[in-house]
Amino acid sequence: MQDKRVENARERVIESISKNMDIYSVTPSVGRLYGAMFFEKDPMTLDEMKDKLQMSKTSMSTGVRTLIDLNMVDKVWRKGERKDLYEVKSDWYQTFTDFFCIHWRKGIEMNRDACKESIAELMKVMDEDLSKEEKMMAEADLDKMSYALGYYEWLNKVVDLFESRRIFDVIDKEDELK
Amino acid sequence: MQDKRVENARERVIESISKNMDIYSVTPSVGRLYGAMFFEKDPMTLDEMKDKLQMSKTSMSTGVRTLIDLNMVDKVWRKGERKDLYEVKSDWYQTFTDFFCIHWRKGIEMNRDACKESIAELMKVMDEDLSKEEKMMAEADLDKMSYALGYYEWLNKVVDLFESRRIFDVIDKEDELK
DNA sequence: TAGTTTGTACAGTTTTTTCTGTATGTACTG
């Protein structure tokens, strides 16, 4: 039988996922790969991916690597199978929190370190005799950096909230409601 | 006097901000522009920006536009000033939540709609007589889509948490602690 | 009104990213 509707229904969702994977800073191609793997019953080989997406095997290799680095896909092992097998991680809640915790944390760390270093430097400079205006400038910059520091502390705690999974106390997972 | 240390301290932070603005899907150039505006005492004109960053005025124009679209910068008006003036929005907590709420919400909406449409389609197909395997495939896809839907509902509530500012009940702003 | 100043649309250039095919190293098979 030739009912394309099942295929179409799946394809619609894959396409939508692909388009919206930009929140993970991923290209639509890699997004489509993710979507395809998500719906596949069994773990996929690179060759299956390339047939499915009509792209080069090299692209599949780098695409899968990208998704693994993002903690979105696992390499799985199966007895008697020579090819590498890959499947999408099944816990989307974890995938989501992993991604943002890692990226936010990195940004926070770097910016906070820069602020701290610069604040220390400015404090030192303030003790010496500077021109009136330079002193005021240093003062103003110190204020800005302190504000930034406060914000980064807050954001760090937000990341803690997700990383510690306490977020699930605040917002219940849907599938646990039944 | 020629003490470069104040300038260096500022530059270090600008550079760090610039590097980490990728979490907002913004290029380092636009990030540097944002950093420069952040430290400027007064609202800046496009010409001041171009002098500061040594880039074309066109780039400043499009860069500022980008930042305005992201709700990170405001155009401000000042009596007797012909040039347009721009300044960084002062509430970083708001900037942060705005950005992620807008982007996440968009992704959620689109994916949820796609899922709902496809689920309806598959339900309809299930009633008709299909081959055994096609029925199983539809069934499996329905499960996946239901899972996705549940996840999107959860994420929607997370966005609500930020958008409603209830997040600040869960995680206090640092500057309110004193 | 004519003459400036200012912001941006647009076209072209440079840079970066994505994608492909070939080549190579590794790990299996017999």
Place this chain on the structure above:
DNA sequence: CAGTACATACAGAAAAAACTGTACAAACTA
């Protein structure tokens, strides 16, 4: 051991994005 299958490094091609200078429209000035 040779022979095969596989993943990926690498180089080059294609596509996309960032950036610039010019041109022009709108808003202001006198």
